[in-house]
Amino acid sequence: MVDTSVTLSGIRLDNPVIPASGTFGYGAEFAELYDINCLGTFSFKGTTQEPRFGNPAPRIAETPGGMLNAVGLQNPGVEKVIAEELPRMRGFFHKPVMANVSGFSIGEYVRTCALLDREEQVGWLEVNISCPNVHGGGMAFGSSPEAAAAVTRAVKAVTGKPVYMKLSPNVTDIAAVARACEEAGADGVSLINTLLAMRIDLKTKKPLLANGTGGLSGPAVFPVAVRMVYQVYEAVSIPIIGMGGVSSAEDVIEMMLAGASAVEVGAANLVNPFACRDIVRDLPGVMEKYGINSLTEIIGGAHHG
Amino acid sequence: MTQSIYRIQYNRQLTADVWEMRLEGDTGAITAPGQFINIRLDGLFLRRPISICDWDGQGITIIYKVVGKGTAALGGMEQGQELDVLCGLGNGFDVSRCGERTLVIGGGVGVPPMYGLAKALLRAGKTPVAILGFNKKEEIFYEDRFRELGIETTVTTVDGSYGVKGFVTDALPEEYGYFCACGPLPMLKAVYNAAATSGLLSFEERMGCGFGACMGCSCRTKYGNKRICKDGPVLEKEEIIW
Numbered sequence: 001m002v003d004t005s006v007t008l009s010g011i012r013l014d015n016p017v018i019p020a021s022g023t024f025g026y027g028a029e030f031a032e033l034y035d036i037n038c039l040g041t042f043s044f045k046g047t048t049q050e051p052r053f054g055n056p057a058p059r060i061a062e063t064p065g066g067m068l069n070a071v072g073l074q075n076p077g078v079e080k081v082i083a084e085e086l087p088r089m090r091g092f093f094h095k096p097v098m099a100n101v102s103g104f105s106i107g108e109y110v111r112t113c114a115l116l117d118r119e120e121q122v123g124w125l126e127v128n129i130s131c132p133n134v135h136g137g138g139m140a141f142g143s144s145p146e147a148a149a150a151v152t153r154a155v156k157a158v159t160g161k162p163v164y165m166k167l168s169p170n171v172t173d174i175a176a177v178a179r180a181c182e183e184a185g186a187d188g189v190s191l192i193n194t195l196l197a198m199r200i201d202l203k204t205k206k207p208l209l210a211n212g213t214g215g216l217s218g219p220a221v222f223p224v225a226v227r228m229v230y231q232v233y234e235a236v237s238i239p240i241i242g243m244g245g246v247s248s249a250e251d252v253i254e255m256m257l258a259g260a261s262a263v264e265v266g267a268a269n270l271v272n273p274f275a276c277r278d279i280v281r282d283l284p285g286v287m288e289k290y291g292i293n294s295l296t297e298i299i300g301g302a303h304h305g
Numbered sequence: 306m307t308q309s310i311y312r313i314q315y316n317r318q319l320t321a322d323v324w325e326m327r328l329e330g331d332t333g334a335i336t337a338p339g340q341f342i343n344i345r346l347d348g349l350f351l352r353r354p355i356s357i358c359d360w361d362g363q364g365i366t367i368i369y370k371v372v373g374k375g376t377a378a379l380g381g382m383e384q385g386q387e388l389d390v391l392c393g394l395g396n397g398f399d400v401s402r403c404g405e406r407t408l409v410i411g412g413g414v415g416v417p418p419m420y421g422l423a424k425a426l427l428r429a430g431k432t433p434v435a436i437l438g439f440n441k442k443e444e445i446f447y448e449d450r451f452r453e454l455g456i457e458t459t460v461t462t463v464d465g466s467y468g469v470k471g472f473v474t475d476a477l478p479e480e481y482g483y484f485c486a487c488g489p490l491p492m493l494k495a496v497y498n499a500a501a502t503s504g505l506l507s508f509e510e511r512m513g514c515g516f517g518a519c520m521g522c523s524c525r526t527k528y529g530n531k532r533i534c535k536d537g538p539v540l541e542k543e544e545i546i547w
Contacts, residue, residue: 022519029517029535033306045520053523053530058511060521062351069513074520074530218350270514271345271352273391274308 002287003294004280006040006262008239009162009187011096011123013040013262016252016295017280020243020266021046021100021126021166022071026085030269031092034277040262042276043098043126043190044085047116049108051077055133061199061208066218066245067267068197070133070211073102078112086121096123100166102131106141106154117159125161126241127151130168130193132215142168142193145180152184162187164241167232169221170196174228175235188239190264191232192225218267221245226258233259233300247275249282256295257302306393306516307334313386314364316379319446322371323414324380329364334393337400338421339487339507339539342367343515345389346378352391353379354515354534356487356507358417359424365392368417368446394515395538398505400425404482407431408504409456410473410496412438412488416447418507419487423454435459436476438492442467474499485539497542504542508533 004015019030021043030036054074061068075081078101089097099122103109109127116122129142129151141147148165155163165181167174169192178189194215199208207213225244232240242260246252247268255263268275283295292298311330319325328342335357342365343352353375359366371380382388400422407426411419416437426433435451435458442462451458459476460468469476473488474495484504486496493506510533513521517535524531526544531537 023514025518025520053525054520057522057524059523060351060511060513060519062349064350066350067513069519069521071520071523074523267350270519271350272308273306273514273516273518 002284002292003296004283004287006296008124008241008262011162015040015280015283016256016260016262017276017283018043018098018241018262018264019269019276020264021128023266023269026081027089027093030273033273036092037094038280039276041095041098041123042093043100043264045075046073046100046102046128046131047075047078047081047112048073048102048104049078049112051075051080056210058208058210061214063197063199063216063218063220065220066216068199068209068214068216069194070209070214072133072211073131078115082115082119086119090121097121098124098126100126100128102128102134104134106151109151110154110158113155114158117161122161124164125155125159126164126166126190127155128166128193130166132168132170132194132196132213133211142177143171145176148177149180149184152181152186156185164188164190166190166193168193169224169228175231178232178236182236182238186238188241188261189232189236190241190243192221192228192244195221195224217245219245219247222251226254229255229260230258230302233303249279249286252279252283253286253290253292253298256298257300259300259303261299306391307331308389308391311364311388311390313382313384313388315384316382319368320444323368323444323446324371325366325368326379326382327364327366328388328390330390331392332360332362332365335360336393337397338425339397339418340393340395341515341538343391343394344379346375349375349378351513352515354394354512356418357421359421368414370414391515395534396536398422398425398485398507398539400429402483402505403431403485404502405431406480406482407433408436408477408481408484409433410436410438410484410486410488412473412492413440413444415486415488415492415507419485420447420450422485423451423456427454427456432456434478434481436461436473438473438488440464494547497545500542505539506542506545507538508540509538
C-alpha cells in the first residue's frame with residue numbers, strides 16, 4: 001500500500017490534491033457529481049469583505065493549451081459566505097477547508113481573515129495577493145516583497161490558523177516575495193496564480209476579454225509553475241502548495257518533486273468536472289509505477305544529490 | 306449533469322454553414338427543452354456549448370453553425386466517431402410557465418432549441434405558434450420540421466427573399482398568451498420590447514465550464530447575479546437587465 005497522505009501545517013490530508021480557488025466555487029456544484037470528501041481539501045472561491053460582481057463579459061477566452069479568465073473575484077462577500085456557504089458546505093464536505101481571501105487594502109484582508117478565523121471548518125487561510133484581474137488591489141500586494149510582507153504580518157496578527165500567501169508569477173523574482181512572506185510569519189506559500197495575458201479578436205480587432213487582460217491558466221503554464229515552485233523551494237523552508245496547469249497524477253508528482261507539499265488543480269476542473277477525483281484515483285498506481293512509497297518523502301526530491 | 310461518450314449517428318449539412326448532428330448516448334440528464342451540452346474536442350482546451358435541438362431515449366440532435374475552430378472541428382466529424390459530452394446543462398424552458406397559446410420565436414441558430422420546446426409544449430397539451438427568423442432564403446432550416454409538428458409556422462427573412470419580409474417582430478400575431486425566444490442579442494431585445502405578454506428568453510455567453518463552477522458567464526438580473534450556464538440560459542422577461 002502506498003501512502004498518499006501529506007501534512008500542511010500540522011493538518012493531515014489524505015492526499016495532496018486540492019481543487020484551486022476560483023475553479024470549484026464553494027464545492028456544491030461538484031458535490032452533486034461525486035463525493036468530494038475524496039479530496040485532500042479544496043480552496044474555496046476567492047472571498048472579499050464586500051460582495052463583488054466582478055468584471056463585465058466576456059470573461060473567458062481560449063488559448064493554446066489553456067484559457068484566459070478575467071472573472072474579477074465575483075463572490076457573495078465574507079458575511080454571506082459564513083452565513084450561507086459554510087453551513088451548506090457542512091452537508092457535503094467533512095474535512096477542514098481552505099479559505100481563499102482577497103482584498104483591496106490591508107484593512108480589508110484583516111477584517112475578512114478575522115471573520116473566517118472564527119470558523120471551525122476553515123483549516124487554512126490562503127491569502128491571495130496575486131489576482132491579476134482586479135484593479136487597485138490583488139496583485140499589487142504580491143508585486144513587491146515589502147507589500148507582501150505587510151499583508152502577511154497584518155493577517156497573522158488576527159488569526160491563529162495557518163496562513164498561506166498566494167503568490168503572483170507576474171514578478172521579476174518570486175523567490176524574493178516568498179522569502180519576504182516567510183520572514184513576515186507566513187506558514188506557507190501557494191504558487192502560482194495565473195499569468196497576466198491577452199488575446200485579440202481579429203474580427204473586432206480588440207481584446208477578446210472585456211477587461212482587456214486576463215489570467216492564463218491550464219497545461220500551457222505547467223512548466224512555468226514547476227520552475228517557480230523549484231526556485232521558491234530553494235529560497236524558503238515553509239511548505240509550498242504548488243499549482244499551475246496540473247491535470248494528472250503525473251503532474252502532481254512532478255510538482256511535488258519540484259518542492260510542493262500539496263498541489264492545487266485549477267483549470268482542469270472546468271474541462272473535466274471529475275478531474276480531481278480521477279487524479280486522486282490514479283495517484284497510487286502512478287506512485288507504484290515510479291517506485292514511490294510515500295508522497296511526503298518525494299517533496300523537493302528533484303533538488304537532492 | 307452527466308459526462309459520457311456519445312457516438313455520432315449522422316452529421317449532415319442543412320445550409321452552407323449550418324449542420325445537424327445526431328448523437329447516440331445517455332439522455333437521462335435532460336430535464337427540459339432549451340438545455341445544452343458541452344462537447345470536448347481534440348486540440349481545444351475548453352469544451353464547446355451547443356444547445357439541444359431534440360432528444361429521445363436513445364440520443365440527442367444538435368444543430369450548429371460553423372463560426373470558429375470548435376464548430377469547424379464538429380463539421381469535420383463523421384458517423385461512428387465518439388465525443389466526450391457533458392449533458393443536461395442549464396435550466397431550459399419551464400413549459401409549465403407557458404400559456405395555452407405560446408409563441409416560440411427563434412432566430413438563426415437560436416431556432417434549434419425552439420424545436421424541442423415546440424414538441425414539449427405539444428406534449429403538455431398546449432398550442433405553440435412558431436416564428437422563425439433568418440437573414441435570407443438560403444439560410445432557412447427546419448421550417449418543414451416545425452410544419453410537420455402541425456403547428457402554425459411563420460418564417461421571416463430580413464431581405465424578403467422568403468416568407469414575411471423583416472424581423473421576427475414583424476410577424477408577431479395579434480393574440481398570444483406567452484412567448485419563448487432564442488436568438489442573437491438584438492433579436493432578443495427587439496422581442497422583449499415588442500412582446501405584449503410575459504415570456505422566457507434564452508441567452509448566450511462565452512463560458513468556461515458550462516456547469517456553474519467558474520463564474521465566467523455571470524450576468525446581473527433583477528433577481529440577483531446569475532450564471533448563464535447554470536441559472537440560465539433561460540431568464541424570465543421580468544428579471545432581465547439590458
